[in-house]
Amino acid sequence: MFEFSERSKDFQARLTSFMDDHVYPNERLYKDQHASLPDRWDSPPIMDELKAKARAAGLWNLFLPESGDGAGLTNFEYAPLCEIMGRSYIGPEVFNCSAPDTGNIEVLERYGSPEHKAKWLEPLLAGEIRSGFAMTEPDVASSDATNISLRIERDGEDYVLNGRKWWTSGSGDNRCKILIVMGVTNPEGERHKRHSMILVPKATPGVKLIRSLKVFGYEHAPCGHFEIAFDNVRVPASNILLGEGRGFEIAQGRLGPGRIHHCMRMIGAAERGLDAMIARVKQRTAFGKLLADQGTVREAIALSRCDIEQARLLTLKAAHMMDTVGNKAAASEIAMIKVVAPRMAFNVLDRAIQVHGGAGVSEDFGLADAWSFARAVRFTDGPDEVHLASIAKLELKRDLPLKPW
Structure with missing residues (x-):
């Protein structure tokens, strides 16, 4: 254990x-x-x-x-x-x-680079500034990241960016000073070597915040999620990360830990939702007895505890594998938790909302906001369908002889 x-x-x-x-x-x-x-x-x-x-x-x-x-x-x-x-x-x-x-x-x-770290990493580590990650685009199916089309073109000692991104979380914050942007540097290159990542200061001329995108009506300010236009945005060539064509390599290094962090947070949100459910049913009476004594309510509580514990154990297994055998070997487990944990949190929070009645969909208890965020996390760092396809692909690679029962 x-x-x-x-x-x-x-x-x-x-x-x-x-x-x-x-x-x-x-x-x-x-x-x-x-x-x-x-x-x-x-x-x-x-x-x-x-x-x-x-x-x-x-x-x-x-x-x-x-x-x-x-x-x-x-x-x-x-x-x-x-x-x-x-x-x-x-x-x-x-x-x-x-x-x-x-x-x-x-x-x-x-x-x-040492320059990148001095200029951007140190103030981020100190909590003095914030940042954004610009990958998803409105005009292509970004679930297939090879579709990403924002152009990053070399021009002398600079790169020039043209294109549009959206769901760039963190970019609305006035403390956000730097964006990491993924785009195409070599359209004719090998499929997974066409893209690069580059550092773009948010204040660079041509970076235009088009609109704030709400999640089920929640704006999540001051962080926010924005659609951003990059119109002839010029940055020094030294802002490229690792070099041209390394975008997917960087993305894989970034998204593995990011995915498991989202799942860990989802477990915490689910736990608080279950706490809220338990506290509520011990205080409210319906049809002559406490909600805590109603069979359907007890079932909701029991199922929620089962769901949380299953998701937690799978997440811990994935974390353990990442530490011991590496992210690549843990690819299936990372994909599984990314599917399981947000769905689990969504279901637990949905039960908590139901138990709270009309109050559950109000802003008084925070459940509706947490519920909407859990639903959105099913898209964050890749939609469920992409992760399910990865899991199935890895399963089908197993060479299993046909055995009678």
Whole structure:
């Protein structure tokens, strides 16, 4: 059976205490402060206060493995910590562990030049700026990433970008200063060597934020998700990451950890949804008895616990494999959790909404927002269908003799 290290257990205890003392009590204040800001793309002051406290407590950049800039935790050790943070919509950012910054930091850590690291990685690690990841496009089926068509063309000592992206999370934030953009540098090249990734400062002339995209009506400001036009955007050739044609190589290095982080957060959101369900049914009466005594409600609670535990075990197995045999060998497990965890969270939160009745679809309990986000995560870092196809492909590669029962 899985056993966490003493280091991980220590972080779990400290993180849980910090969440109880500082994060949960300030969720409402965060919303109230944000609502009162003249610019909704600014961050509420309470966030900077919480980040300073978290950093002082040594609860900072916990996601970053094999680096002196992080806690040096393995994926397996980090899993329960990410889950704890995922119980709050402001939790990950408080500890500088929120997407898309985590993935972008890992890209810069692994593939960035010394200049890239000094200019962009260091302020990201310090939580002074935020970032965006521009990959998905509105005019092509981006589930097949080889369709990505934004052009990145060499012109002397520069690259010039033309095209359009959307669902670029984090780009609306006024603190977002840098975008990692994927596009085509060699249209005639080998299928998986046509694309490259390049660093584009958000303030570069020609970068135009077209519109904010809402998720089931939720804008998720100040982070946000934007459609962005790149109109003759010129950046130095030194901004290319690793070199031309290395885009898919970088993407695979980025998306493996990113996918498992999303799943860990989904487990945390599901746990909080189940907590809310249990608290609600112990307080409400219908048809002469507590909701907690209703058979259908007990079934919803029991099924939710079963679903969470199954998803958690599969996620921990994937994390363990990533640490011990590598991301490539763990490809099937990573794909499986990316399908299972968001669906699980969606179902648990849906049950919690049902138990809350009309209140469940309101903004009073946060369930509707969490439910909508869980549904959206089924697209994040690749839709379910792509992951299911990958799982089936790996299964069909197994050479199995036909055996009678």
